[in-house]
Amino acid sequence: MPILFHEKSQEFHLYNKDISYIIKILRNGQAGHVYYGKRLADREDFGYLVEYARRDMAPYPFEGESKFSLEHLRQEYPAFGSGDTRYPAFEMEREDGSRVVDFKYKSHRIFGGKKALEGLPATYVESEDEADTLELVLEDELIHTELILSYTIYKDLPVITRNTRFVCEHPEGIALLNCMSGCLDLPDKEYEMTELAGSWIRERHVCSRELAYGIQGVYSMRGCSSHQFNPFLMLKRKNADESRGEAIGFSLVYSGDFLAQVEVDNYDVTRVVLGIHPNEFRWELKAGESFQTPEMVMVYSDQGINGMSQTFHKLYRTRLARGKWRDKERPILINNWEATYFDFNEEKILELAGKAKELGIELFVLDDGWFGKRNLDNCSLGDWYPNLEKLPEGITGLAKKVESLGLKFGLWFEPEMTNKDSDLFRAHPDWLLADLRRNYCHSRNQYVLDFSRPEVVDYIYEQMRKILREAPVSYIKWDMNRAFSEVFSNGRGRSDQGKVRHKYILGVYGLYERLIREFPDILFESCASGGARFDPGMLYYAPQAWTSDNTDAVDRIKIQYGTSYVYPVSSMGSHVSASPNHQVRRSTSLDTRANVAYFGTFGYELDITKLPEEELEAMKKQIAFMKEKRGTIQKGVFYRLKSPFENNSSAWMAVSEDGKEALMAYFRIMEPANGKFERIYLKGLDPAAKYHVQETFGAEMDYGVFGGDELMYAGMSVSDSSSGLAGVAWEQQGDNFSRLFCIRKV
Numbered sequence: 001m002p003i004l005f006h007e008k009s010q011e012f013h014l015y016n017k018d019i020s021y022i023i024k025i026l027r028n029g030q031a032g033h034v035y036y037g038k039r040l041a042d043r044e045d046f047g048y049l050v051e052y053a054r055r056d057m058a059p060y061p062f063e064g065e066s067k068f069s070l071e072h073l074r075q076e077y078p079a080f081g082s083g084d085t086r087y088p089a090f091e092m093e094r095e096d097g098s099r100v101v102d103f104k105y106k107s108h109r110i111f112g113g114k115k116a117l118e119g120l121p122a123t124y125v126e127s128e129d130e131a132d133t134l135e136l137v138l139e140d141e142l143i144h145t146e147l148i149l150s151y152t153i154y155k156d157l158p159v160i161t162r163n164t165r166f167v168c169e170h171p172e173g174i175a176l177l178n179c180m181s182g183c184l185d186l187p188d189k190e191y192e193m194t195e196l197a198g199s200w201i202r203e204r205h206v207c208s209r210e211l212a213y214g215i216q217g218v219y220s221m222r223g224c225s226s227h228q229f230n231p232f233l234m235l236k237r238k239n240a241d242e243s244r245g246e247a248i249g250f251s252l253v254y255s256g257d258f259l260a261q262v263e264v265d266n267y268d269v270t271r272v273v274l275g276i277h278p279n280e281f282r283w284e285l286k287a288g289e290s291f292q293t294p295e296m297v298m299v300y301s302d303q304g305i306n307g308m309s310q311t312f313h314k315l316y317r318t319r320l321a322r323g324k325w326r327d328k329e330r331p332i333l334i335n336n337w338e339a340t341y342f343d344f345n346e347e348k349i350l351e352l353a354g355k356a357k358e359l360g361i362e363l364f365v366l367d368d369g370w371f372g373k374r375n376l377d378n379c380s381l382g383d384w385y386p387n388l389e390k391l392p393e394g395i396t397g398l399a400k401k402v403e404s405l406g407l408k409f410g411l412w413f414e415p416e417m418t419n420k421d422s423d424l425f426r427a428h429p430d431w432l433l434a435d436l437r438r439n440y441c442h443s444r445n446q447y448v449l450d451f452s453r454p455e456v457v458d459y460i461y462e463q464m465r466k467i468l469r470e471a472p473v474s475y476i477k478w479d480m481n482r483a484f485s486e487v488f489s490n491g492r493g494r495s496d497q498g499k500v501r502h503k504y505i506l507g508v509y510g511l512y513e514r515l516i517r518e519f520p521d522i523l524f525e526s527c528a529s530g531g532a533r534f535d536p537g538m539l540y541y542a543p544q545a546w547t548s549d550n551t552d553a554v555d556r557i558k559i560q561y562g563t564s565y566v567y568p569v570s571s572m573g574s575h576v577s578a579s580p581n582h583q584v585r586r587s588t589s590l591d592t593r594a595n596v597a598y599f600g601t602f603g604y605e606l607d608i609t610k611l612p613e614e615e616l617e618a619m620k621k622q623i624a625f626m627k628e629k630r631g632t633i634q635k636g637v638f639y640r641l642k643s644p645f646e647n648n649s650s651a652w653m654a655v656s657e658d659g660k661e662a663l664m665a666y667f668r669i670m671e672p673a674n675g676k677f678e679r680i681y682l683k684g685l686d687p688a689a690k691y692h693v694q695e696t697f698g699a700e701m702d703y704g705v706f707g708g709d710e711l712m713y714a715g716m717s718v719s720d721s722s723s724g725l726a727g728v729a730w731e732q733q734g735d736n737f738s739r740l741f742c743i744r745k746v
Contacts, residue, residue: 002153003110003132009045012108012134014151018158019300021151022046023076023136027068028061029104031076031136031149033185036160037246038302050074059083074185074269077138077149077164079103087215087263089183089273090164094143095172103138103147110134114152114161119506121253121540122295123152123161123319130155144169144287154319157311158300164293168285175498176283180259180275181252181296189213189268192238194305195260196230196562201550201583203227203531204562206645210238211270217261221279223448223484223501224255224528225535231258232566233272236305242640243304243683249312250274251566253320254294255537256505257281280487282498297536305565306639306683313568313638320536321543321571323516325523329630330544330570330601331408332360332623333475337367338551338577339607342375345390346398350405355608357405359616360623363475363603364402365410370395372422378445381417382424384463396471403472410475410523411467415460415511417446417481424459431456433504435488443482444529450489451507452500461511468519478512478542480528505537512541525573525601534563544571544601551577551605553588553596554736557644557667560599561652569654570634574600576622578607590615591697592738594622595665599633599652602626625696629742632656632663639683648672649718655684662691662743666718671734675723679715682743687712690746697740705746716741 004013010025011034022034024047034049050073058069061083070083079101080088093099113128125131136149148165162182168174189211195218196204209216218229225231231252237245250272252258257277264270274296283291297315301307318326334356340348353364371387372380386394393401399409418424418432425432425447433448434440440447449456467473489500516524524542526533530549538545545567548559560572574597580587597603608616626633636654644650644667653664666680685691685708693703693716706716719725720733 002155003134004042005108005110006044009047010105011046012136013042013046014132014134014153014160015039015042016153016155016158019153019160021153021160022049024050025105026050026073030070031105031138033074033076036184036186036248036298037300072267074187075183076136077103077147077183086265086271087261087273088178089180090147090176091178091278092145092166093175093177094170099177101140101143103140106137106139106146108134108136115150117163117292117295119509120292120294121320121509121537122163123253123297123315124322125319143174144171145174154315157315159311159315160298162296162298165290166285167290169287171287173284173286176285176291177281178278179283179291179293180273181293182274182298184250184272184298186235186270186272189264189270190238191235191270193262194234194236194565196232196565198227200227200529200532201548202555203534203548203559204230204565205558206562206565206643211235211262211264213264213266215261215263217259219257219259219261219277221257221277222532223257223487223504224480224533225258225537226483227530227532229260230566231260231274231535233260233262233274234305234308234565235262235270235272241304242306245302245304247301247305247308249297249299249301249308249566251297251299251312251536252294253297253536253540254505255508255533255535257501276502280498280501283502284495284498294537309565309640310637312566313564316536316539316566317568317570317635320539322540323543324521325543327635329634331362331475331523332626333363333365333410333603334361334608335365335367335477335575335603335605338582338605342369344369346392349398350401351609352607353402353405353407356604357407359608359620360627361407361604363408363410365412365475365477366398367412367477368414368479370411379419379421381414381419381446382422382449382460384413384460384467394471395467395473399471399473408474409472410477411471411473412477412479413464414479414481415464416449416451416508418449419446430490433484433489433500434486436490438486441485443485446482448482448484450500450504451511452489452503454507457507457511461514464515465518468515468522473522475523475525477525477527477546480533482529483532509537509541516541527573531559531563534567536566539567539571544573546573547600550583551575552581552584552586553593554586554669555584556596557650560596561640561644561650564638564640564652569599569636569638570601572600573603574598575603575605576619577605586736588736590618592667592736595697595738595740596667598626598629598663598740599654599665601634602630621697629663632661636662637684641680641683644669649678651680653682653684659684659686660745664716664741664743666739666741668737669735671722671737673722677717677719677723677725680718681713681715682711685712685743686745692744692746694742694744695739696742711743
């Protein structure tokens with residue numbers, strides 16, 4: 001069992017073949033942090049790693065002793081005000097206003113496997129021998145409250161997951177004001193912090209900075225994980241790169257307001273906390289009640305950033321995503337949104353579907369505009385019944401006609417929103433998440449429904465359920481197109497308002513869970529105005545997400561590259577769209593648009609009834625190619641080879657699970673004048689094996705056989721006529737140029 005308790009030293013050692021994590025019960029009964037990193041051989045006592053100091057102005061809890069101070073000790077789940085004046089992991093208040101607490105070790109439990117979190121998404125195991133769990137119980141006897149710190153270590157992955165549970169037995173009750181999912185104190189600050197930042201249509205760009213004294217972090221107070229920041233942080237050593245050096249990834253399995261914060265104190269100790277954002281959060285617990293935090297996932301890598309990412313990919317693809325579609329190759333789809341927007345009828349939809357079938361597409365998705373009287377974005381959200389003027393036989397009739405063509409049928413919903421011009425709003429204006437006595441903001445002409453109220457969730461569930469019971473729907477795109485503004489739950493009292501933001505997310509999760517259980521064969525894709533809720537919490541319910549509303553291939557290189565820091569390729573919704581692109585008006589070749597979109601779930605979003613025959617023939621080849629290679633792409637090991645954030649060109653590759661095949665994509669934004677020679681150094685191949693290299697699409701060139709060692713260490717030339725290389729040219733060479741290489745083991 002990879003969790004040991006040394007009773008004499010009061011130490012817990014969590015370990016597997018890659019990592020160690022060591023906790024010590026300190027003299028004052030609190031849980032101290034000793035070590036996290038590369039695997040250490042076990043010993044009875046690691047206490048030498050806990051260092052004590054006598055420093056001016058520090059508070060000392062033991063009378064007459066001036067060395068033991070929480071100000072200078074690394075801790076597992078620190079409180080504020082009992083000697084530690086750094087930012088805490090939690091804060092609670094008693095009825096008399098006191099926020100002073102003293103949680104001491106009470107007991108522990110070690111067991112095989114991993115518990116589910118009630119009402120919350122989390123990673124899981126399929127057998128008890130996959131992982132082991134430590135539950136560390138701390139108690140404040142004065143306020144009759146327990147704090148249960150849970151740690152799970154996976155046997156075959158450098159992963160530790162953490163969560164915290166508060167259990168109140170105090171007759172007066174307590175109020176939680178802040179409750180992070182976990183905390184990690186590191187002994188130095190020699191790290192760079194990397195986050196995934198952006199905005200609408202430029203999500204998850206890679207941003208890095210050196211750690212400095214004080215606070216640095218990312219957050220969302222928008223009601224969703226947001227376009228602006230992702231619930232993820234990475235700390236990497238300054239000499240680490242994609243394939244070498246230490247990197248630690250922190251990821252929160254949650255879809256609402258979050259805080260991911262790094263504090264560096266003036267003795268260079270680095271404290272990381274991750275959890276629900278405390279702004280507007282107040283959770284009152286009565287005697288007998290408990291509160292469960294979301295799960296924090298920590299990944300350690302001594303093989304660079306790619307090593308960290310590949311661990312996240314495997315964990316999230318196989319032990320976070322669930323259900324029928326977890327391990328299945330994803331269907332190639334066409335979505336009508338950029339082809340028709342709101343302007344469609346049944347005839348137009350069936351024309352698109354018929355042409356899609358001719359091309360080899362497998363799934364037709366009907367997007368916004370099919371319900372109520374929806375012809376613009378200012379009405380009918382919440383009225384989930386078909387618009388019979390557009391679709392005379394409703395969704396049921398249309399879906400059956402699409403299926404008769406040999407395609408599966410998918411449907412768009414936006415369950416969490418309403419418009420003022422809707423039957424729902426006219427009947428239930430108090431269901432808005434807003435203070436109706438004041439002015440409140442709209443966004444995209446819509447308003448947020450109060451999903452913290454069970455009756456609201458029930459109402460939407462019954463409407464969706466009716467459609468799904470009557471029509472053969474195989475796929476749902478679940479959208480969410482605005483953030484929160486004025487958060488107030490009408491009809492609720494003061495003590496409930498601090499719970500609303502978290503209860504809203506629990507309501508979303510609950511609706512997903514009910515629909516998944518009743519319709520287990522449906523493939524769900526999450527969406528939030530593109531990528532505003534691309535987070536691990538959503539992947540538990542929907543194994544893929546719309547990566548961004550920006551379908552431009554050039555911008556998608558950066559978006560998908562950054563997304564791959566945490567999320568598997570199989571989770572990234574990626575489509576070939578029109579050129580010029582509808583978001584940024586950039587023109588790119590059909591080859592480049594496909595070469596980017598292959599590295600995701602792959603589909604189309606353009607009017608295929610208006611394309612020239614040569615483009616349709618090219619699309620048939622693309623679809624056939626993706627059907628052949630999607631197993632390698634969606635289940636393979638993904639490597640980032642060259643960053644688009646640092647270079648004019650970039651590259652990535654996927655290696656099949658059996659190692660017999662790889663696909664490498666190369667992208668160049670601006671064609672250089674009289675440029676340099678260029679090589680890409682491949683990864684993940686067998687250095688002793690031989691590989692046949694062939695370029696597909698555009699060039700269709702056979703380059704022969706090379707050693708895996710040559711391709712990885714000497715590199716593969718991607719030089720062309722722009723660097724003066726004689727006899728090498730492509731028809732579509734120029735700006736926004738790409739190449740795709742198939743590499744097969746001989």
